[in-house]
Amino acid sequence: MRTTKLRRLCSIAAMLAMAATLAAPLSGMQQANEPFVPQVGQAGKDVVWVPTPAQLVETMLDLAKVTPKDFVMDLGSGDGRNIIAAAKRGARAVGVEYNPQMVELSRKSAAEAGVTDKASFVEGDMYAADISKASVMALFLLPVNMKQLLPKFLDLTPGSRIVSNTFGMEGWTPDETVVMPNCTDWCTALLWIVPAKVEGTWRLPQGNLTLKQEYQVVSGTFGDTPISDGKLNGSEITFKAGATQYQGRVNGNTMEVAANGARWTASRVTP
Numbered sequence: 001m002r003t004t005k006l007r008r009l010c011s012i013a014a015m016l017a018m019a020a021t022l023a024a025p026l027s028g029m030q031q032a033n034e035p036f037v038p039q040v041g042q043a044g045k046d047v048v049w050v051p052t053p054a055q056l057v058e059t060m061l062d063l064a065k066v067t068p069k070d071f072v073m074d075l076g077s078g079d080g081r082n083i084i085a086a087a088k089r090g091a092r093a094v095g096v097e098y099n100p101q102m103v104e105l106s107r108k109s110a111a112e113a114g115v116t117d118k119a120s121f122v123e124g125d126m127y128a129a130d131i132s133k134a135s136v137m138a139l140f141l142l143p144v145n146m147k148q149l150l151p152k153f154l155d156l157t158p159g160s161r162i163v164s165n166t167f168g169m170e171g172w173t174p175d176e177t178v179v180m181p182n183c184t185d186w187c188t189a190l191l192w193i194v195p196a197k198v199e200g201t202w203r204l205p206q207g208n209l210t211l212k213q214e215y216q217v218v219s220g221t222f223g224d225t226p227i228s229d230g231k232l233n234g235s236e237i238t239f240k241a242g243a244t245q246y247q248g249r250v251n252g253n254t255m256e257v258a259a260n261g262a263r264w265t266a267s268r269v270t271p
Contacts, residue, residue, distance in 0.1 A: 036101040038079055045098040046126065049078050052140050052165045053186050057085045060163040060189045063178055064136045066091050073134040075126035075141065075149065080106025080119070082138040087118035091136070095121045096129040131156065140165040158196035158250070159234030163189060172215045175233075195232035196250040202266040204257065209266060222246075 042049050052060075060082070066072060068090030074082040077095025079102060086093040087110065097103050103123045110119040122129070126145075131137065131152055139146070139162065146169045153162055153169075166188050168174060174190040199213040207223035211230070218230030222241035230239040237255070238247045248257035253268040 036105060038102060038105065044076070046145055047076050047142055049099075049102070050140070050186075051079060051081060054081070054085075055183075056165055056180060056186055056189060057081055057138075059178055059180060060138055060165065061085055061089060063176060063189050063191045064138065064161040064163045066136055070135045071133055072136040072138055073129075073131050074138050075129060075131070076139075076145070077106060077121060078102055078140075080109050080121060082140075083119045083121065084110050084113050084115055086136070086138060087115035088113065091118065093119050095119075096124050096126050097121060098123070098125060135160050137162045139163070141167060143167050143170060146170075153192075153194065154197075156194045158194055158232075160194040162192040162194065164192075165189065175216065193234050196235045196237070198232065198237060198250055198255070199271070200268050201270040202255055203269050204264050204266045206264075208269075209257075 038049055040050055066086055066089050070091040072086040072091045072093040074095045077083055077097045080095050083093040083095040095106060100123050103121045106121045110116050127148060134156060146167060150169055165186055168190055172192060175193045176191040178189045180187045195216045198211050198218060200211060202209040209222050211218055211220040216232045218232060218237065218239060220227050225241045227239045227241050235250045237250055244259050246257055246259045248255050255266040257264050257266055
């Protein structure tokens with residue numbers, strides 16, 4: 001299903017790019033006051049525009065557990081629907097969109113929805129956008145776009161949430177997937193929770209905890225004992241060493257670890 005949709009989007013992009021080239025001489029003939037109406041599949045700088053269905057927008061925001069405490073961003077925000085929906089939930093929200101006409105349309109829609117105090121839109125390149133303060137990314141991008149943005153996503157504050165319409169990130173398994181029932185097109189919401197960076201050697205009173213990390217999955221050893229079931233949920237880490245279950249919280253190069261009612265502080269000694 002995803003492959004078919006991806007091919008469809010790529011085909012639309014190619015056709016629209018050719019159409020845009022052929023139609024360029026006519027564009028200047030349009031009346032200046034003619035209202036801009038976006039067309040599904042219209043070519044953009046990095047992606048074509050295909051709107052996320054309203055029901056899936058709400059499902060994505062539900063999956064990310066968006067609250068008024070959040071700062072939501074959308075890259076390639078199109079007509080602004082993700083941002084406006086987040087603002088209606090009380091979140092501060094910013095969309096980054098390359099097409100100036102889409103930016104103006106989004107601002108008009110935000111005003112009509114009464115959320116201009118929460119929702120704003122920036123004309124710019126999504127790859128150059130500063131997303132460092134975002135707690136939620138609400139996206140509808142192709143895998144190639146997601147791959148290019150992946151390093152920025154992994155640098156977000158641990159516990160930040162990324163939700164996507166249909167398309168994922170190569171190598172990074174979603175933490176949760178929701179498929180809407182009775183749906184025929186654009187039916188899947190994916191969630192990733194940005195994990196803390198824990199790879200390295202940590203010193204505890206019982207010995208060294210040496211961790212390897214692949215996104216939210218953790219492996220390694222505690223002393224001479226291999227660990228199992230290692231998992232990160234933002235800053236929270238859980239793993240087993242032998243028969244003992246450990247849980248902890250990571251804060252930079254410090255980790256608070258607990259097991260069997262006892263607690264220790266671990267310090268990272270090598271990255």
